[in-house]
Amino acid sequence: MKGQSLKDLQQKIGYKYTFDCVQCAYCLPVCPTYETMGIETHSPRGRINLVKMVAEGQMEIEDLREPIEKCLGCQACVTACPTDTQYGRILEGAKEVLNDWEKKSISKKITEKIVIGKLFPSSSGMDMIGHIMWGYEKTGLQKLARKTGLTSLAPMRLGKFEQVLPSPVAPKERKSRKNYYPAKGKVQLTVALFTGCIMDSMFFTTNQNTIKLLNHAGANVYIPEEQTCCGALHSHSGEANEARKLAIRNIKAFEEYNIDYVVNNAGGCGAQLSEYEHLLSEEPEWKARAHLFVQNSKDISTVLWDLGGIQLLEAKEEVVTYQPSCHLTHVQKVTREPKALIETIPGVIFREMKDEQKCCGSAGIYNIVNYEESMDILDVKMDHMKPTKANTIVTTNPGCLLQMKMGIKREGLEDSVRAVHLVDFLAERLLEN
Amino acid sequence: MNKKWQIELENVIKDNKRILTNPADLLSYGFDASFGQYKPERVVQPLNREEVAEVMKLANKHSIPVYPRGQGTCLSGGPLPLKGGIVLDTCRMTAKLIIDSENLTAVVSPGIITSKIKEAVDKEGFFYPPDPSSAHVSTIGGNVAENSGGPRGLKYGVTGNYVLGLEVVTPEGEIINTGGRTIKNVTGYNLTQLLVGSEGTLGVITEITLRLIPKPKSRVSILTVFDDLMDSGRAISRVLSSGIMPSAMEIMDKHCIKAVENYKPAGYPTDAAAILLIELDGHPKAIEEEAQQVDQICREVGARDVQIAVGEEDQKKLWEARKLVSPAIAKIKPTKISEDATVPRSKIPEMFDRLNKIRDKYNLELVVFGHAGDGNLHPNILADKRDRDEMKRVEMAVAEIFEAAIELGGTLSGEHGIGTMKSPFMEKELGTMGLAMMKRVKEAWDPNNIMNPGKIFPEKGQSKLVLTE
Numbered sequence: 001m002k003g004q005s006l007k008d009l010q011q012k013i014g015y016k017y018t019f020d021c022v023q024c025a026y027c028l029p030v031c032p033t034y035e036t037m038g039i040e041t042h043s044p045r046g047r048i049n050l051v052k053m054v055a056e057g058q059m060e061i062e063d064l065r066e067p068i069e070k071c072l073g074c075q076a077c078v079t080a081c082p083t084d085t086q087y088g089r090i091l092e093g094a095k096e097v098l099n100d101w102e103k104k105s106i107s108k109k110i111t112e113k114i115v116i117g118k119l120f121p122s123s124s125g126m127d128m129i130g131h132i133m134w135g136y137e138k139t140g141l142q143k144l145a146r147k148t149g150l151t152s153l154a155p156m157r158l159g160k161f162e163q164v165l166p167s168p169v170a171p172k173e174r175k176s177r178k179n180y181y182p183a184k185g186k187v188q189l190t191v192a193l194f195t196g197c198i199m200d201s202m203f204f205t206t207n208q209n210t211i212k213l214l215n216h217a218g219a220n221v222y223i224p225e226e227q228t229c230c231g232a233l234h235s236h237s238g239e240a241n242e243a244r245k246l247a248i249r250n251i252k253a254f255e256e257y258n259i260d261y262v263v264n265n266a267g268g269c270g271a272q273l274s275e276y277e278h279l280l281s282e283e284p285e286w287k288a289r290a291h292l293f294v295q296n297s298k299d300i301s302t303v304l305w306d307l308g309g310i311q312l313l314e315a316k317e318e319v320v321t322y323q324p325s326c327h328l329t330h331v332q333k334v335t336r337e338p339k340a341l342i343e344t345i346p347g348v349i350f351r352e353m354k355d356e357q358k359c360c361g362s363a364g365i366y367n368i369v370n371y372e373e374s375m376d377i378l379d380v381k382m383d384h385m386k387p388t389k390a391n392t393i394v395t396t397n398p399g400c401l402l403q404m405k406m407g408i409k410r411e412g413l414e415d416s417v418r419a420v421h422l423v424d425f426l427a428e429r430l431l432e433n
Numbered sequence: 434m435n436k437k438w439q440i441e442l443e444n445v446i447k448d449n450k451r452i453l454t455n456p457a458d459l460l461s462y463g464f465d466a467s468f469g470q471y472k473p474e475r476v477v478q479p480l481n482r483e484e485v486a487e488v489m490k491l492a493n494k495h496s497i498p499v500y501p502r503g504q505g506t507c508l509s510g511g512p513l514p515l516k517g518g519i520v521l522d523t524c525r526m527t528a529k530l531i532i533d534s535e536n537l538t539a540v541v542s543p544g545i546i547t548s549k550i551k552e553a554v555d556k557e558g559f560f561y562p563p564d565p566s567s568a569h570v571s572t573i574g575g576n577v578a579e580n581s582g583g584p585r586g587l588k589y590g591v592t593g594n595y596v597l598g599l600e601v602v603t604p605e606g607e608i609i610n611t612g613g614r615t616i617k618n619v620t621g622y623n624l625t626q627l628l629v630g631s632e633g634t635l636g637v638i639t640e641i642t643l644r645l646i647p648k649p650k651s652r653v654s655i656l657t658v659f660d661d662l663m664d665s666g667r668a669i670s671r672v673l674s675s676g677i678m679p680s681a682m683e684i685m686d687k688h689c690i691k692a693v694e695n696y697k698p699a700g701y702p703t704d705a706a707a708i709l710l711i712e713l714d715g716h717p718k719a720i721e722e723e724a725q726q727v728d729q730i731c732r733e734v735g736a737r738d739v740q741i742a743v744g745e746e747d748q749k750k751l752w753e754a755r756k757l758v759s760p761a762i763a764k765i766k767p768t769k770i771s772e773d774a775t776v777p778r779s780k781i782p783e784m785f786d787r788l789n790k791i792r793d794k795y796n797l798e799l800v801v802f803g804h805a806g807d808g809n810l811h812p813n814i815l816a817d818k819r820d821r822d823e824m825k826r827v828e829m830a831v832a833e834i835f836e837a838a839i840e841l842g843g844t845l846s847g848e849h850g851i852g853t854m855k856s857p858f859m860e861k862e863l864g865t866m867g868l869a870m871m872k873r874v875k876e877a878w879d880p881n882n883i884m885n886p887g888k889i890f891p892e893k894g895q896s897k898l899v900l901t902e
C-alpha cells in the first residue's frame with residue numbers, strides 16, 4: 001500500500017479519529033475482552049493503535065482481523081474515555097476495510113449472504129423463521145433433534161442457542177396483528193413501534209406486550225408495515241452500504257405517520273437507529289430526514305418513564321437484578337429509566353450486580369461466531385450475578401436475554417433463576433382494567 | 434526462523450499462550466501513554482517470580498534486552514521496548530493481596546491494579562495514600578518502579594514513602610529481598626529505596642510490602658478564586674507556613690478553567706486568573722478550624738471568592754471538575770504533551786511566569802495545572818503530531834521548561850519518571866559526576882545492560898528531546 005491507496009485506506013478506516021486517543025489506558029479496566037483475554041491487543045487502546053499502524057502502512061490489514069473481530073463492540077470504552085475518542089467510528093471503519101479486503105471463506109460467505117443479506121431485511125424471511133421455529137417445536141421435531149444430538153451439528157454452535165430460544169408463536173397469531181392499537185383512557189402520545197427483525201420473529205410476544213404497555217400508559221401505537229431490519233448486523237459486519245439502504249427504507253416507512261416517537265424495545269436496534277444520521281451524513285437528501293428520525297427514536301423504557309410509568313400489580317416478593325444492554329447504556333446513554341421502572345414495581349427487591357454495565361458477551365452474533373470467547377465473558381458475568389441471589393434477571397435486548405438464558409443453563413440454575421425482557425416483566429404485572 | 438533464545442524461551446514459559454509472537458500482539462506492547470512506537474521480538478506474561486527468574490537468566494545469557502511493563506500508563510516512556518528483545522508483561526502476576534492489620538502492612542503482587550489495593554485497605558479501615566490519577570488503571574508494580582505521586586503527595590508523599598520491602602529478580606535472574614516488614618529498618622544500604630523509581634533498570638519487582646496508615650476521620654474541600662496568579666502563589670506559601678498541612682492543594686490556570694468550562698461547565702469563574710482547590714483531612718474538629726483559617730488567609734492575600742464544601746456530594750463536585758482538566762484540554766488539540774517539572778513551592782509564581790513566556794515565545798497552546806502544594810506543576814502542551822513545524826516548537830519549549838525548573842532549584846520529574854523523554858537533561862540536573870555515580874550503580878547491578886536499556890541515562894549523542902521522526 002503506497003501513496004494514494006494508503007490515503008484512501010486512511011480515509012475509510014477512520015485514521016483521523018485515532019489521534020483523539022491519548023493512550024491513557026482508562027479504557028482497559030472496562031473492556032470485557034481485555035479482562036478475559038488478558039492482552040493489550042484485545043483492548044480498545046490496543047485496537048485503536050493497531051488501526052493506526054495499518055493506516056500508516058506499518059502492519060498488514062489482515063493482521064488486524066482477529067483483534068477487530070474479537071471486539072464485542074459494546075462501547076463501554078467510549079463511556080470510560082476521558083478524551084471522548086469515537087471508538088465506534090474507528091471500529092466501524094476497520095470492519096469496512098476488513099470486509100473489503102477479505103476473500104471470504106465459502107461457508108462464511110454463504111451464511112452471511114443468507115442470514116444477513118436475505119433473511120433479516122425481509123419481513124417474509126423473518127416470518128419464515130418464526131413459522132419454521134413454530135413448526136419445529138410443534139411437530140416434535142425439536143424433541144427428536146435434541147434427543148439425537150442433531151442440534152450440535154448445526155453450524156457455528158447454533159445448536160447451543162437453539163436450546164434457549166423462546167417458544168415460537170403460531171403463524172395465525174402473527175398474521176392477526178393489526179396496524180393500529182389505540183391508547184386506553186386519556187391519550188398522551190401517538191407513537192409507532194419499531195418491531196425489529198429478530199424481535200418480531202422470535203420475540204413476537206414481547207412486541208405484543210410492548211404495544212399493550214404503551215396503550216396502558218396512554219399512547220396510540222402504529223405498526224408501519226413497510227419497516228425493515230435496523231441494519232445493525234450489517235453495520236457491524238462492515239456492510240455499510242447495505243445498512244444505508246435499510247436506514248433509508250425505515251426513515252421512509254416512519255415518515256408516513258404523524259407520530260411523536262418511534263419506539264423500540266431492543267437496545268441493539270435502538271442504537272443502530274440512533275446512528276442513522278451518521279450513517280447518512282454523506283447523503284444531503286437524507287441527512288436532515290435522518291436527523292429528525294434519530295431525534296424521535298426512543299427506547300421503550302424512557303417513553304414509559306416519561307409517561308409516568310404504568311400501574312402495576314403487587315405480586316409475590318421477587319429478587320431482581322438487571323443486565324443492561326451495552327448499546328442502550330453506552331450508545332443511547334439510557335441507564336436510569338429501566339432500573340427506575342423495575343424499582344417501582346411493588347414486591348420487587350432490586351439488587352445491582354457487580355460491574356453490571358459490562359457486556360454479557362452476546363453482542364449481535366458475537367456469541368455465535370466467537371463462541372469460546374463469548375462464553376468466557378459470560379462466565380465472568382454469571383460470577384457477578386450469582387451473589388445477588390436474584391430469581392430474575394431483567395434485560396433490555398433480545399441478544400442479552402438469550403445470553404442470560406444460556407448463562408443460567410451453563411450454571412445449572414434453571415430451577416431457581418429466569419431471564420426476562422423488561423417489557424415482558426412489566427407486562428406480567430400489568431393492572432388490567 | 435526463530436532465534437536460539439526464542440526457542441529456549443518456549444522451554445522456560447511452558448504455557449506458550451503466554452508468549453506473544455504475532456505482529457498485532459508485538460505492536461500492542463510497543464507503546465505507552467507517552468511517545469513513540471516500537472516492536473519487541475517477544476512479549477512474555479509470567480505468572481510468578483520463578484518464571485521471571487528463568488526469563489532473566491535466559492535473557493542475560495543471550496544479552497537480550499528485557500522491558501518490564503505494567504498497564505502501560507507511563508507518561509515518560511518507561512516500558513518502551515527501544516531495542517527489540519522481550520517485553521515482560523507483569524499484569525498477570527496478581528496472586529497476592531494480603532493485609533496484615535496488626536502490623537499495618539500489605540503484601541501485594543506487582544500486577545494488581547492500585548485502586549484494588551486501596552479498596553481492600555479501605556475495607557479494613559486503613560489508608561494507602563498514594564493516588565496517581567491512573568490508580569484505577571495502573572499496577573502497583575508500575576507505581577513502585579516509577580515512584581508515582583498524585584495530588585496527596587503534599588501531605589502524604591509519593592509511592593516510595595510507603596514501600597517497606599521488595600522482592601526483586603535481578604538482571605542475572607537471582608531472586609532477592611530488600612527491606613522488610615518493619616517501619617524502622619536501617620540494616621545496610623537502603624536497596625528498597627534505590628529500586629523504587631529505578632524505572633525497571635535494575636530488576637523486576639515481583640512482590641511489594643506496603644506501609645499502611647490509619648484512615649483520616651473526615652475531610653473538607655475548599656475552592657478559592659484569584660484574579661491575580663501571583664496572589665494564588667502567595668496563598669499557597671501563606672497557608673503552608675501557617676502550620677496547616679492540607680492533604681491536597683491543586684492549581685489551575687485561566688486556560689485550564691476556560692477549557693473545563695467549554696467542555697462541561699462546572700461553574701468555575703471563566704474570568705479568574707487561577708483557582709486553588711484545597712483539601713484538608715483529619716479530625717473533624719481540627720479541620721473545621723483549619724478550614725476557617727484557610728478561608729481567612731486566602732482572602733487576606735486577595736482571593737476573590739472562597740467556598741468551603743463539607744458534604745461528600747459537594748466535595749465530589751469540586752473534584753470532578755479538577756478531573757475534567759485532562760479531557761477538557763485534549764479538546765484544544767489532539768496531541769497532549771504532559772510534563773511534571775517540579776520547583777520549590779516558593780518558586781511557583783516565578784515558574785508560572787516562565788511558562789507564560791515560553792507559551793508566547795513558541796506560540797503554543799500551553800496550559801498549566803498541578804499539585805501546587807508540593808511544587809509539582811503539570812505544564813501541558815496541546816499540539817498536533819501531524820504538524821511537524823509545531824512539534825519542533827514543542828520540542829524546544831519542553832526543553833526550556835526543563836531548564837527553567839532546574840534553574841529555579843527544581844527537578845525534571847515530580848512523579849512521572851525520566852524514561853526516554855527526559856534522559857537528555859539528566860546531566861543538567863545531576864552534574865556529570867552525579868549522573869556517573871548513578872551509571873556505576875546501574876553497571877554493577879546489570880553488567881550486560883539488558884534491563885530496560887535506553888531509559889534514564891542518555892544514549893551517546895542524545896542531547897535533546899525528539900518528538901518528531
